[in-house]
Amino acid sequence: MDTQRPYIFLAKITLFTLIISALPLPEIVLDIAPFWVLLFFTYWLIYFKLQGQFFFALILGTLIDVLYGDILGQNALALILSSVFIIKIKQSFAVSNLSTQQIYIFSASAIYLLVLLLVHALSTQSFNFNYYLLATLLSGALFWPVVQSILSKCKH
Secondary structure, three states, rough: OOHHHHHHHHHHHHHHHHHHHOOOOOOHHHHOOHHHHHHHHHHHHHHHOOHHHHHHHHHHHHHHHHHHOOOOOHHHHHHHHHHHHHHHHHHHHOOOOHHHHHHHHHHHHHHHHHHHHHHHHOOOOOOOOHHHHHHHHHHHHHHHHHHHHHHHHHOO
C-alpha cells in the first residue's frame, strides 16, 4: 500500500464523520450517539501503520470543536488521550475477538467522555450532568462492529 492512500482514506472517513456529526437529530438521540470521530479514527489507527497519529487527532478534534462550537481544544485533547490508549493496546486490539474489541472501544469512549466532562466542569460555574451521556459509551461499543464492517469494505 502506498503512503498516500491511508491519508486519502482518513480524509474520506473524516468527511463522512463530520457529516454524521452534523445531522440534525432530536436531543436524546444526540446525547446517546457514539463519538463517531473516535470510532472512525480508531479504525484508522488500528489498520494503518503510519506516523503522526497525534497530529491527525489534534486536527480532527479541532474540526469537531469548530463544528459543535465547543471550547477549542477539548475534543482534540479527548481524541489524543483516547488515541494514546488505542495505540498502547493496538497489537492486542488487532488480534482480539469482537467482544474484546468492544470493551476496548468502551474504554476509549470512557476516556473521551471523562476528558469532555472534566473540561466542562473546570470551565463553567454550573455543571449539569445528563445521565444519558453514559449511554454514549455503550452505543460506541455497540456500533463498533458496524463501523468496522463498513470501513473494511471501503478500504478494499
